[in-house]
Amino acid sequence: MKIFIPTPLRQYAGGHESVAVEAATVGGALDQLVAAYPAMKKNLYNETDELRSFINIYKGDEDIRYLQNLATPLAENDELTIVPSIAGGAGTANMTGSVAEAAEVSLSNDEVRRYSRHLIMPEFGMEGQKKLKQASVLMIGAGGLGSPLGMYLAAAGIGKIGIVDYDVVDESNLQRQLLHRTADIGKPKSASAKATINSLNPNVEVETYNVPLTSDNALQILSGYDVIADGTDNFPTRYLVNDACVMLRKPNVYGSIFRFEGQVSVFYADSENKYGIKGACYRCLYPEPPPPGLVPSCAEGGVLGVLPGIIGTMQAIETIKLIAGIGEPLINRLLLFDALKMKFRELKLRKNPHCAVCSEHPSVTTLIDYEAFCGMPAHDHIADAALTSSQTQIQTQPSTPMSMQPTNQANGEITVQQLKSRMDAGEDLFIIDVREPNEYQIVKLGGTTLIPLNTVPDNLSKIPKDREVIVHCKMGGRSAKAIEFLKSQGYTNLKNLTGGINAYATEIDKTMPTY
Amino acid sequence: MVKVTVKFFAVGRDITGSDELMLELPEGTTAGEVLIQVKQRYPAFEKVAALLVAVNLDYADTATVLYDGDELAVIPPVSGG
Numbered sequence: 001m002k003i004f005i006p007t008p009l010r011q012y013a014g015g016h017e018s019v020a021v022e023a024a025t026v027g028g029a030l031d032q033l034v035a036a037y038p039a040m041k042k043n044l045y046n047e048t049d050e051l052r053s054f055i056n057i058y059k060g061d062e063d064i065r066y067l068q069n070l071a072t073p074l075a076e077n078d079e080l081t082i083v084p085s086i087a088g089g090a091g092t093a094n095m096t097g098s099v100a101e102a103a104e105v106s107l108s109n110d111e112v113r114r115y116s117r118h119l120i121m122p123e124f125g126m127e128g129q130k131k132l133k134q135a136s137v138l139m140i141g142a143g144g145l146g147s148p149l150g151m152y153l154a155a156a157g158i159g160k161i162g163i164v165d166y167d168v169v170d171e172s173n174l175q176r177q178l179l180h181r182t183a184d185i186g187k188p189k190s191a192s193a194k195a196t197i198n199s200l201n202p203n204v205e206v207e208t209y210n211v212p213l214t215s216d217n218a219l220q221i222l223s224g225y226d227v228i229a230d231g232t233d234n235f236p237t238r239y240l241v242n243d244a245c246v247m248l249r250k251p252n253v254y255g256s257i258f259r260f261e262g263q264v265s266v267f268y269a270d271s272e273n274k275y276g277i278k279g280a281c282y283r284c285l286y287p288e289p290p291p292p293g294l295v296p297s298c299a300e301g302g303v304l305g306v307l308p309g310i311i312g313t314m315q316a317i318e319t320i321k322l323i324a325g326i327g328e329p330l331i332n333r334l335l336l337f338d339a340l341k342m343k344f345r346e347l348k349l350r351k352n353p354h355c356a357v358c359s360e361h362p363s364v365t366t367l368i369d370y371e372a373f374c375g376m377p378a379h380d381h382i383a384d385a386a387l388t389s390s391q392t393q394i395q396t397q398p399s400t401p402m403s404m405q406p407t408n409q410a411n412g413e414i415t416v417q418q419l420k421s422r423m424d425a426g427e428d429l430f431i432i433d434v435r436e437p438n439e440y441q442i443v444k445l446g447g448t449t450l451i452p453l454n455t456v457p458d459n460l461s462k463i464p465k466d467r468e469v470i471v472h473c474k475m476g477g478r479s480a481k482a483i484e485f486l487k488s489q490g491y492t493n494l495k496n497l498t499g500g501i502n503a504y505a506t507e508i509d510k511t512m513p514t515y
Numbered sequence: 516m517v518k519v520t521v522k523f524f525a526v527g528r529d530i531t532g533s534d535e536l537m538l539e540l541p542e543g544t545t546a547g548e549v550l551i552q553v554k555q556r557y558p559a560f561e562k563v564a565a566l567l568v569a570v571n572l573d574y575a576d577t578a579t580v581l582y583d584g585d586e587l588a589v590i591p592p593v594s595g596g
Contacts, residue, residue, distance in 0.1 A: 145596045233596035258525045258593035286565040286592045294562055295526050298595040308596070334567075336524065336590070347569045347588065380595075 001074055003033055004081040012039035026057060027070030029080055044082070052127055056083040056325065061276070083274050105130045111203065115157050128324040129157060133203075135323040136160035138225035140213060140241050142193035143167070144298065144308030145231030145255045145315060147179040152316035153204075154197040158323070160205040161197060162225055164213050165189040167379070172515075176305035212378060213237055215367035218244040227322055229253040229315050231308075233297055235289045236370035236378035242267060242282035243367055246358045249273075251322050251329075254282065255315040258295070260304050260339040262311035266318050266330040269351070269358035279331040284352035289374040297380035307339055412483060414470060414495040416504045431470040432463060433501075434482045439474060443513050445501060453478045456485060465491055472497035472504075474515075517542060517583040521553060524590045530559045540581065546570060547577025549587055563591050 002018045013019060014037060023029040030051075034041045046052050057064045058081045064072045074080075107115070107129060118124045137158050139146045142165040153161055167189045169180045177189075184192040190208035197206050209221055213232075222228055222244050230241045230252055238256070245252040249270035256263045268279035314335070321327045334347045356364045371378050422429060433440060434453040444450075451459045453473070463469060469491065471479040476499050483494045497504070505512035521536040528534050538549065546568050554560045567590040568575050581587065 141596045143596050231596045233594065235592070235594045238594060255596070256593045257595040261525050261593065263593060285567050288565045290526075290565050290592055291562050295592060295594055301595070303595055334590075338524075345588075346572060347567075347590075348573045350574045 001029065001076065001078045001080065003029060004079065006082055009040065009043055009082060012043055013037045023074060025070065025074060026059060026064050026072040026080060029074060030057070030070070046127070056274075057081070058083060058276075083276070105134050107133065111157065114201075114203075118156070123326055124324060128326065131324050132157045132320065133159045135227065136162065136225045137227045137229060137319055137323075138162040138164065138222060139229050139231060140164050140237065141231040141233060142177075142179055142189045143173065143231065143233060144176045144257065144303065144305075145312035146193065146229075147177045148309050148312035149229055149231055149255075149316045149319070150179055150193055150197055151200060152313060153319060154201045156316075156320055157201065158204060158320075160207065160225075162207045162209065162221070163190045163193050164209040164211070164221065165193070166210050166212050172299075176303065176308050178309070213240060214378075215240060215370065218367060219248065222250060223248055225250070227251050227253060227319050229255075229319055231255055231312060231315065233299075233380040234374075234378050235295075235376060236374045238282060239289065239373060240367065240370045240378075243357050243364060245269075246281050246362075247365075247367075252282070253315045253318045253322070255308075255311040257298065257303055257307050257311055259301055260307060262307055262337040262339075264311055264314045264318070264330060264335045264337070265333060265349070266322070268322075268329070268331050269355075273331075274325070275329060275331055277331050278351045280349040280351045281355060281358040283357050284355045285334070285349060287352070287356065289376075292374070292376040299380045304339055307337075310337060310339070412494055412496055413498045415498050416508050419470065419497060419504070420508045429470055430464060430467055431472065431497075432482075433472055434478050435473050435501075439515070442515050443501060443505065445472065445504065448472070453482050456482050460489060463491070468493045468495060470495045470497060473500050475500040475502050516540065517544065517581060517585070519544075519549065519581050519584075520586045521549060522586060522588040524588065525593045526563070526591050527560070527589055530557050530563075544581050545577060546575050546579040546581060546587055549581065550577065550589070553589065565592050566590065567592075 002020055004018045005013045005016060010016060019033055019036065021029045021032040023032055030044060034044065044051060044055055051057070051070065059067060059072055059074070059078055064070070107126065112119065115129050118129050119126055135158055137153055139150055139161060142150060142163050150161060150163065169184045169187050169189055169192055171185055173180060174182060179193040179196045180189065188210050190210045194206045194208050197204055211217065213221065218240055228241060228245050228250050230238060232238055232241065242252060245267065246269045251266060251268040251273070254265045254267055266279070267281045269281040273279065318330055321329055332349045334349055336345045336347065351358065353359055356362060429447070431445065431448040433444060433448040433450050434456065436452050437450065440450050449462065451462065463486070471482050471494060473479040476496060479496045479500065483496050486494055502514045505514045516539045519538050519540055521538060523531050523534050538552065540549065550566070550568065569588040569590065570579050570581065571586055
C-alpha cells in the first residue's frame with residue numbers, strides 16, 4: 001500500500017510524494033516509513049512516542065482516530081494520507097510556520113499554569129497550546145461579535161490578535177460589546193479592545209488597525225494572519241473579507257446576527273486545505289448582496305445583546321479548532337441559531353461550481369469596489385437622509401410610491417426650533433408620528449398621533465387634508481417617505497420635521513432620551 | 516398533492532409576519548416554483564435578490580423537486596455584527 005506524504009514533510013522523506021510499504025496495520029506502516037526515513041520520526045511522534053496531535057492520518061477518507069487508531073488494519077490496496085494541521089503548516093502558501101517550528105515554540109512556567117486546563121486534555125495538550133501560541137488571528141470588527149471572540153481568543157492564548165475597526169465606542173454599543181466599558185465611550189474601539197485584551201492576557205500580542213478595511217489595504221492586512229474572523233457589521237465589508245480570504249487561501253470564520261437570530265460558518269475555499277474539503281465561500285451562498293435598505297443592520301433593526309455573545313463565542317471555538325487542528329470545522333455547514341425558539345439548525349452547504357470568486361474559473365480575481373457592488377456604505381451608521389426603515393420597505397407593496405427614495409425638499413421641512421416656537425405660541429398643530437409603537441414608548445412629543453409608516457395607507461381617514469400636517473419619525477427618513485405617499489394621495493400641506501425626534505431631543509429638550 | 520412546509524428566517528419573518536407557511540402543491544413542484552408562489556403572496560420578497568434555499572436542511576437550487584413532508588427553508592442574508 002501507499003502512504004501519501006504532504007508537502008511540508010516531503011523534505012524528511014527523501015522528497016517523495018508517496019512511499020510504498022507493506023504492513024498489516026496503520027502503526028506497522030508508519031513504523032516502516034520511519035525505518036526508511038528516520039527524520040520523519042520527530043515530525044510524526046512526540047517525546048513519548050505518541051502520534052503528534054497535529055498529525056492526522058487518514059485511511060482512505062477516514063481519520064484513523066475514528067477507526068482503531070494505529071491498530072487500524074490495512075488491506076492490500078489501502079492508501080494512507082498524512083495530514084498535518086493548519087498552524088503546523090499544511091504546505092499552503094498562507095500558513096505560517098512549519099511542522100518543525102510548531103514543535104519548537106515552548107511555554108513558560110507561567111503559561112503552563114495559565115493554560116493548564118487546556119494542557120490536561122489529551123486531545124489538546126501541549127501541542128495544541130503551542131499551536132495557539134504560534135498562531136495569529138485577524139478580527140474584522142471589535143463590536144458585538146468581536147467582543148467574545150477577542151476575549152476568548154486572548155484568554156485561550158492565541159499568540160497574536162489583529163483588530164480592524166475604525167469606529168469609536170458609543171453608549172449604545174455597551175449593551176452587547178463587552179470589550180468596551182462605560183469609561184471607553186468616545187475612544188477608538190481598536191484601542192479599547194486592545195486594552196481589554198491586554199488586561200485579560202498580557203502574553204497576547206495585539207496589533208490594531210484603526211482604519212476602514214478597503215480593497216486597497218485588505219490583502220496586505222489579511223496576509224499577515226493565519227485565520228480571519230469576520231465580525232463586521234455591513235455587507236460591503238463581508239464581501240470584501242470573503243473575496244480577500246479566497247484570494248489569499250485563508251479560512252474565514254464567519255458570524256452574523258440579526259435581532260434574535262444568528263449564523264455561523266467557516267468559509268475555507270482553498271481546495272488544498274488540510275480538511276480536503278472543497279469549502280463553499282460566502283458568495284457560494286449569496287452570490288449577490290440584498291438590495292440596499294432591505295436587511296437592517298443592528299443600528300437599524302436592533303439586536304438582543306446576548307446574541308453576539310453566543311455567535312461570537314462559536315466563532316472563537318471554530319477559530320481555535322482550525323488552529324489546533326482538532327474536531328470537525330463548520331466547513332460547508334451553516335449553523336443557524338434562533339434565540340427566541342432556543343433552536344439550532346444546521347444546513348449543508350455546497351461549493352458553487354460557478355462561484356464568481358472561488359470556482360476554478362473565477363470572474364472576480366482582484367478586489368473590486370464593494371460599496372458600489374452592494375450599493376451601500378461599508379458601515380452601519382445611520383445617516384439621516386440615507387435612513388431606510390426595514391419595516392416599511394419590506395411591508396410596503398413595491399407598487400406603492402412609499403417605497404420610493406425620499407427627496408429632500410427644503411420648503412416641505414420644519415426645523416425643531418420652528419416647531420418649538422409654534423408650540424410655545426400655543427398654535428393648534430396636527431403632528432403625526434410615523435415610528436413604530438415600541439419607539440413611541442421610548443420617547444414621544446406631546447400631542448402627536450401615532451400612525452406607523454406601514455399603516456399610513458390604512459389610516460388616511462385620520463389625517464386631515466384641509467390643514468397643515470407635520471410628520472416626524474426618529475431621524476427624518478421615514479417621515480419623508482410618509483410625505484411622499486401622502487402627496488400621492490392628494491395631500492398638499494405637509495411638513496417633515498428635520499432630524500426627527502432625535503434632533504428635538506438634542507437641540508430643544510435635553511431631558512428627552514435619544515436612541 | 517404534496518404538503519410542504521416553508522420556513523422563514525430573519526427579514527423573511529418580518530416580510531411574512533410568521534416563521535412558516537404550509538403549502539399543498541401538485542406533484543413535481545420545484546423549490547423555484549414555491550419561491551414564485553411565496554413572492555406572489557408577499558411581493559416584498561421580489562426585492563430579495565439573494566435568497567439561500569435549503570430543502571430538508573440540505574443546500575438546494577430552484578430545480579429541486581419537492582416531495583410530501585419536505586421542508587423548504589428560505590434564508591435571506593444578515594449582516595449585523
